[in-house]
Amino acid sequence: MDNEKINCFCRYLRNGFSFIVFLWVLLVNISIFTRYIFKVAIPWNEELSILLFNWFIFIGTALASINEEHITITLLSDSLHGNAKAIVNIFQNLLLILFVFVVCFQSWKICFLQARTEQFTAILNIPVYFTTLAMSIGSVLWLLILFSKLWILSKQLLARRDK
Template structure:
């Protein structure tokens, strides 16, 4: 599953729907906001220590929480943009139906990983419902990033699988015939 060399993100088929475009924009904006927030929190810690000679008790925990969220949203963005780990060694040697089967196999493996992450993250989040960090931040806030990012990744993976299935259906359609309400017409050549 290689990214489209023409653009950063292949927006074909179901991935071109308005809802998924909006979701992609929200994810990109969220990543940017998280990066900026991490920068601000770390800078506040540095300034407070070296300029004001006061150590903040919360900045490390907040920056780690933001980093966790950025990581798991980033996983979903990686799946969306098809920049995740792939078996390119084999893909380069395959074509047609075999390439499609290899892509499907990779999607199944990725789906299994994301479902396992979502399930484990959900259980981990449940454990953190009654726990607080030393700074008083509820731990479930950090742990929620795991099932949230995994669910977003699964959504993008399902969209890619839908597109793959649609392409497979188009590739399997007879060449030279037009399907129209159950009637087959021959195209003029």
């Protein structure tokens, strides 16, 4: 895996995320405008806003891990240097991969269960599993990013060992 390929993937992911955020903000503003100016509520707007919000949350979580923008306690890792710090970072990544894998596995199970029930949303008539699909796809993206980070950390640790 090459850093250039990872950066290209992250750029596409950010562009897709930006599009979702744009749609979400646009829908919410249209809803506010029509409700308070024209005194007319658009019934499908809230349902679509909630659906986009779920995608916003789970893809945003994956994107935040690219630059390690999640909230972390760095007391231990800040006090370490060299190989010890790299080993702790690899261990943290492995634990996070385990957690995200469990989330991914369980969300896919829920998604397939919802797909078998063939339930649809009340207004837009969208399959209910589209909401859970956001969690599933977001966790898969997060796993891809974590595995690429683990690969890079492992290469850095091996490069230090060879010196």
